[in-house]
Amino acid sequence: MGSTGDCGNGKAADGGGAGGLVVPEIKFTKLFINGEFVDAASGKTFETRDPRTGDVLAHIAEADKADVDLAVKAAREAFEHGKWPRMSGYERSRVMNKLADLVEQHADELAALDGADAGKLLTLGKIIDMPAAVQMLRYYAGAADKIHGESLRVAGKYQGYTLREPIGVVGVIIPWNFPTMMFFLKVSPALAAGCTIVVKPAEQTPLSALYYAHLAKLAGVPDGVINVVPGFGPTAGAALSSHMDVDNVAFTGSAEIGRAIMESAARSNLKNVSLELGGKSPMIVFDDADVDMAVSLSSLAVFFNKGEICVAGSRVYVQEGIYDEFVKKAVEAAKNWKVGDPFDAATNMGPQVDKVQFERVLKYIEIGKNEGATLLTGGKPTGDKGYYIEPTIFVDVKEEMTIAQEEIFGPVMSLMKFKTVEEAIEKANCTKYGLAAGIVTKNLNIANMVSRSVRAGTVWVNCYFAFDPDAPFGGYKMSGFGRDQGMVAMDKYLQVKTVITAVPDSPWY
Numbered sequence: 001m002g003s004t005g006d007c008g009n010g011k012a013a014d015g016g017g018a019g020g021l022v023v024p025e026i027k028f029t030k031l032f033i034n035g036e037f038v039d040a041a042s043g044k045t046f047e048t049r050d051p052r053t054g055d056v057l058a059h060i061a062e063a064d065k066a067d068v069d070l071a072v073k074a075a076r077e078a079f080e081h082g083k084w085p086r087m088s089g090y091e092r093s094r095v096m097n098k099l100a101d102l103v104e105q106h107a108d109e110l111a112a113l114d115g116a117d118a119g120k121l122l123t124l125g126k127i128i129d130m131p132a133a134v135q136m137l138r139y140y141a142g143a144a145d146k147i148h149g150e151s152l153r154v155a156g157k158y159q160g161y162t163l164r165e166p167i168g169v170v171g172v173i174i175p176w177n178f179p180t181m182m183f184f185l186k187v188s189p190a191l192a193a194g195c196t197i198v199v200k201p202a203e204q205t206p207l208s209a210l211y212y213a214h215l216a217k218l219a220g221v222p223d224g225v226i227n228v229v230p231g232f233g234p235t236a237g238a239a240l241s242s243h244m245d246v247d248n249v250a251f252t253g254s255a256e257i258g259r260a261i262m263e264s265a266a267r268s269n270l271k272n273v274s275l276e277l278g279g280k281s282p283m284i285v286f287d288d289a290d291v292d293m294a295v296s297l298s299s300l301a302v303f304f305n306k307g308e309i310c311v312a313g314s315r316v317y318v319q320e321g322i323y324d325e326f327v328k329k330a331v332e333a334a335k336n337w338k339v340g341d342p343f344d345a346a347t348n349m350g351p352q353v354d355k356v357q358f359e360r361v362l363k364y365i366e367i368g369k370n371e372g373a374t375l376l377t378g379g380k381p382t383g384d385k386g387y388y389i390e391p392t393i394f395v396d397v398k399e400e401m402t403i404a405q406e407e408i409f410g411p412v413m414s415l416m417k418f419k420t421v422e423e424a425i426e427k428a429n430c431t432k433y434g435l436a437a438g439i440v441t442k443n444l445n446i447a448n449m450v451s452r453s454v455r456a457g458t459v460w461v462n463c464y465f466a467f468d469p470d471a472p473f474g475g476y477k478m479s480g481f482g483r484d485q486g487m488v489a490m491d492k493y494l495q496v497k498t499v500i501t502a503v504p505d506s507p508w509y
Helices: 065-081 089-105 107-118 122-143 179-193 207-219 233-241 255-267 291-307 323-335 355-370 421-428 444-453 487-493
Strands: 031-033 036-038 045-049 056-061 158-166 169-173 196-200 226-228 248-252 272-276 282-285 315-319 374-377 392-395 412-418 436-440 458-461 494-502
Touching (some): 056 207, 065 196, 089 122, 089 207, 107 122, 107 207, 122 487, 169 233, 179 196, 179 248, 179 487, 196 233, 233 248, 233 255, 248 255, 248 487, 282 421, 291 323, 315 323, 315 421, 323 392, 355 412, 436 444, 487 494
Parallel strands (some): 169 196, 169 248, 248 272, 315 412, 392 412
Antiparallel strands (some): 031 036, 045 056
16 A cells, blocks of 8 residues: 555644644545545645634645546546456455454544544444444445346246346545444445445545545455545535546535536436435424423434534424423523533533534524524533534524524524424425434324324434434435435445347247
């Protein structure tokens, strides 16, 4: 392997940063193309910053069109002439499991990278993000040798069957809120299918993706199969989505960028596109719910990961019989939600990912107040430095208000009241999005009726954030199309080919 990047420009994981903060060692800062860490063709770099302080963590090689071209060329060569698509599924599975082993071995270090780069809680990174990534890899490693075609009953003197073949070069563009989980959510099924990949991580959080490229090399993934090109959307992302030699783009992010990717795909080679976009998910709490449980679940649904999660249950609808009690307890819970250093095990919520997102959330809070919603708690920055915001709750929110319609991607809860089941369904569907929904009730009939009536790709009943590799995930409406997770996710990375052969002398047809 070539150079590992600018080693030593970060501090050791047990060392101190500004104000005594833990700053992990940063080992990989260059582009990863065709099995080598290399500088950008332009020589340019960009800063990735620590949201706890706003300080620079590292300078990362900045990919643009020339670098994307090199990465795609390497991926195309690996696909057309390399051994990865030609390996048996069993052989690919062994390599993927070796990669999963390596991720497990380096889990603490990788969780610390995501913690420092994205402001994510270190403890949850270790017990949720890293194990989930390993589980995802192993799930699709198990799928690699179970890709089957079908035998066809073709009329006439013919035999027919289908083959499912890897689609080719896949462009993966992932967001900054779950850098590790999003990497493996897309890369794992693409690897299992036999595709080659170019990953453009979010410019805010490139560190762990580069580390995974290094581990993939160690695991035996052939050169050119995984390439990682950190950079910005208008340059690196646009070059990838419009590239004539990319066969598929898998994207998670905003609806605005998803639309731009579709346009680029249409204007270039009509490549396949799958989109997992924004959400404005409803949490519906009925009168028969255990109020304490419902408050705990609703708080988790919107404040987890500082609200930077596409399925955040940011619209909380509470039936009128328990509304007042719920509001009182929700405010108490928010005030007890500890905001602070994500490396502190006692912290519930870290900083927003960067200054742009920090200011965006605060802007929405001001819009909510100006449009007439009542701020019950939070709504202000907290701490002397960094991008921390208090958990925020609004009441007196109307459906037409901006904070009830637009994705904020921050710790902002809009609390609303409803009377009947039918009203709850109507309000829940009053959004351009349809990614997820939560239902809290003890009544099975209500749970069944509402879960079938809400237009969302995932509905959680008496739980939230219950993800599993076997459970397909994706959206309705402007939350996108295509599914991650489950065996159905493999379909994005496979082509179906029909083969029909003449059998004129067959004894039966």
